[in-house]
Amino acid sequence: MTREKFCYEVATVTKFIQIYCTDKHKDEPKHKCTQSLSYNGEADVASVEFELCKECEHMARYAYARLQACPHIEKPRCHRCPHPCYELDMWKKMAKMMKYSGMKLGLNKIKKLFLRGGD
Template sequence: MTEEKFIHDCKTVLKFIQLYCESEHIKTKKSKNSIQLNYNDKNLNKKIDYLLCKKCKKTLNYSYVKLQECIHDDKPSCRKCPKPCYDKAEWKHLAKIMRYSGLRLGILKIKNKLFRRFKKSA
């Protein structure tokens, strides 16, 4: 996996987990944190800030470690991976987050396209 792909995947996982956490853990205390991205023992000089509850932070850290350890040069989606590295319980939890957030991001994307289209014609 290239460094750019690694950074993109880290940001994508974070976006999905943040959306899930904001919606599902409304009353849970969240703390501001950051991750310094490292890939193949190399500091990428890229820091990502985020605001998550403890449970979602744990999920993000777990996902980050698994992304770092991915053995594939051309990384498939984890769902299609011939050698999944996630523990079954963690994989099910992240799959739930991805389904939840993916649906909302898809709906938001459609909503924004429709809004722009109607705004242009008005």
Template sequence: MTEEKFQKEILTLEKFFVKFCEDKHENRYAKIYNLEYKEFSIEKKIILCEDCHNTISYSFDRLKGCPHEIKPKCRQCPNPCYEKTKWKSLAKIMRYSGLRLGLINIKKKLKIKF
């Protein structure tokens, strides 16, 4: 996977986890992640609860270890690297946040047109 794709995937995970955790959990705290991939390095400060930090950290590790040169969507991957329980947890977060973030984008577009 390209460094640009890696960065895009990291930003997507961050956006989805932050939305989910803000809506569902308390006791959030900031944690700094230093993520390296090939020649690329990125530092992210993310505010989540303990469970969400554990899950996003696991997701970052899976992403860094993705063996595909052209990364497929995880749900369409022929050789998934997520454990089933972790995958179910991530799918729940992605489903919840995806719907809400999509609705936020629609609301923004409607306000601009009127």
């Protein structure tokens, strides 16, 4: 995967986990973190800031580690990968987060269209 694709994937997974955590773990204490990520032997390729509960922070760090170790030149979608690197329970948690956040992002786009008057 290219450096640009890696950065895009990191930003996407961060956004999805942040949305899920904000909505589903409202009452959990959150703490702000910054993590620098390396990729393909290159240090500090991406820097990620997030404010998550402990459970979601663990999921984010797990996802970052998997992205950093992804061996594919052309990264497939994880659910179509011939050699999945996520443990089954973590894959199920991530799928739940991605589904929820994806639906929420889609609904927000539709809502904005209606608020703008369909322009």
